[in-house]
Amino acid sequence: MAALSKSIPHSCYEIGHTWSPSCTASTLQVTAGALEVSFKIYAPLYLIAAILRRRKKDYYKKRLVPEILQSTSFLTANGGLYIAFFCILRRLLGRFYSWSAGFGAALPASYIAILIERKSRRGLLTIYMANLATETIFRMAVTRGLVKAMKHGEILLFCLTASLYMFFFRCKDGLNGFAFSALKFIVGKEEIPTHSCLPGHTYLQGSERTTTLLDESREPTSASRGSCIRALARKMLDSVCKHGPRHRCCKHYQDNCISYCVKGFIRMFSVGYLIQCCLKVPSTFRHVFTKPSRLLSLLYNKENFQLGAFLGSFVSIYKGTSCLLRWMRNLDDELHALIAGFLAGTSMFFYKSTSISMYLFSKLVETLYFKGIEAGKFPYFPEADTIIYAISTAICFQAAVMEMQNLRPSYWKFLLRLTKGRFALMNRKVLDTFGTQASRNFHDFTPKLDPRYVMCPVDMDL
Structure with missing residues (x-):
């Protein structure tokens, strides 16, 4: 580890x-480059978010532009002020220390x-950056041999996180806001307990089932169902779903336990597949006219199926385990959710992501x-959020x-985009003095400096 007192002139x-x-x-x-990039990031982001949230006209007239400009100013300041404090610290300290070029300049x-x-x-x-910083510190520790990387560690972390999340989801007042709404959308409202079921009969009584079937047969066929064949197919499907084992504590009244799990898989597989497709649409359409084959890759991309399998299997495993435990x-x-959530977390084998695991754990x-705090x-x-950020x-x-190899690649690409590639123009060969292998991924780069402004030859002994 680089000594904090070591410096270069x-x-x-x-x-x-x-x-x-x-x-x-x-x-x-x-600053100018960061301003341009920041506006290109936030303008479409806020506009799309406003459309999806179905904002009213007053929002577009009064709040949309100010919010875009405020977030743009934030990101611009983050980039522009860093290089400013980089120079200020050098003037104040008279030298560069192992911490001043990165941490010292970025903190203020x-x-x-x-x-x-x-x-x-x-x-x-704050949550995003804390998650990223935690991952970065862990990678630094692994590089220095302080800790050992665990195989499938991100999956184990996701299993533990999912277990606790699903437990709070099942508990009264356990979750609220976006987290509750998101889990309700993913696993369905059937898993939200409204009352505690006591031990009792596990099957529908014969008279109840007969009454249900009679009621269904008396229902008139709606004209909106389309053709008779479609109505018959739907009726047969409903019959298959409703006839079968369902515990009295299970609230999926329209399905038996098996069809309940299968439907959950199909639904969330479709959602995951479509999400991944939508994420790839912008990059695909840029090349669709020159390479039409890219359109097929959008539909048959491996990642589409991986995300779909991840979400689909998460829901089906959770629902299946919950039903099994009720039986x-x-x-x-509510304790069933601890086991069901943990087992459902193994679905991340289909879509391994340290970012997802760390983000959910941070949340x-x-x-x-x-x-x-409430307790x-x-x-x-x-002011904890500003300090942590x-x-x-x-x-x-x-x-x-100092050690770009330990930074998440996606964040490094973001820094390059924000600074128009200037972050890669730092003279990291000199920074190798601190022992962090700063130039490990920049061996081919040597800056062309004007000799009139060079204080110390690059190859001088320090």
């Missing part, structure tokens, strides 16, 4: 903004930037923390400067 031009010797010009260039820049953003978005940004214990219990920690167990810190972002910038 090079200027900020030799290390950071190697494309221009002027600190002011470099800061303005990064990120703190000021997050204060520009709307309060309603700070929590979400075995002859009652419905779970946030949920537990706020529950602790009077934990203290409440009003600043520290988390600074950790990620430290990795981006």
